[in-house]
Amino acid sequence: AKDYELRQYETAKWVSTVIRGETQKEAMRQGFWKLFHYIQGKNEKEKKIDMTVPVTCLVKSGCTDFKISFFVPFEHQDCPPQPTDSDVFIEEQKAAALFVRSFGGFASPEKYAEEADTLARTLKNRGQPFHEDFFYTAGYDSPFKIFNRHNEVWYFKK
Numbered sequence: 001a002k003d004y005e006l007r008q009y010e011t012a013k014w015v016s017t018v019i020r021g022e023t024q025k026e027a028m029r030q031g032f033w034k035l036f037h038y039i040q041g042k043n044e045k046e047k048k049i050d051m052t053v054p055v056t057c058l059v060k061s062g063c064t065d066f067k068i069s070f071f072v073p074f075e076h077q078d079c080p081p082q083p084t085d086s087d088v089f090i091e092e093q094k095a096a097a098l099f100v101r102s103f104g105g106f107a108s109p110e111k112y113a114e115e116a117d118t119l120a121r122t123l124k125n126r127g128q129p130f131h132e133d134f135f136y137t138a139g140y141d142s143p144f145k146i147f148n149r150h151n152e153v154w155y156f157k158k
Helices: 024-037 109-125
Strands: 003-007 012-020 055-060 067-071 090-091 094-101 136-140 149-155
Touching: 003 067, 012 024, 024 055, 024 109, 024 149, 055 149, 094 109, 109 136, 109 149
Parallel strands: none
Antiparallel strands: 003 094, 012 067, 012 090, 055 067, 055 136, 094 149, 136 149
16 A cells, blocks of 8 residues: 555564653663673673664553564574563564554654554555554664655554
8 A cells, every 4th residue: 555564573672672652762771782882792692783763662552661673683583692681682572563653763652653644544444454442653764864754654454
């Protein structure tokens, strides 16, 4: 469809952390740095890992816990180094079909919520079944990139 796409993702490992009781913006900041330290060598192998995109954030309705995640690069998928920070963990996300809406600019939590609402409305109007109680935000750009920024919101297909 012109306003969203349906993607199929394969099973993959992500490095994640959960930040509790903060605003989404603050959770993203704290979570990003915990995960950045992991890829900079704060892991049991003291191995530096390339930064990947997207950086995702799980947003659940009415919840102030946010899960921030980095995709584990393909060369480390089989055996990612274990984190040494007890708040950071490796998880395997199962293969899934996702409804994705893309947008540009600098994305704030409010902009992500607005785009997620638009996507949810569109999916409901088209009779597409999806998990409505949570969505993911996905950011693809460095904070230093000014133009042609790429952001997404994701809903899991039922």
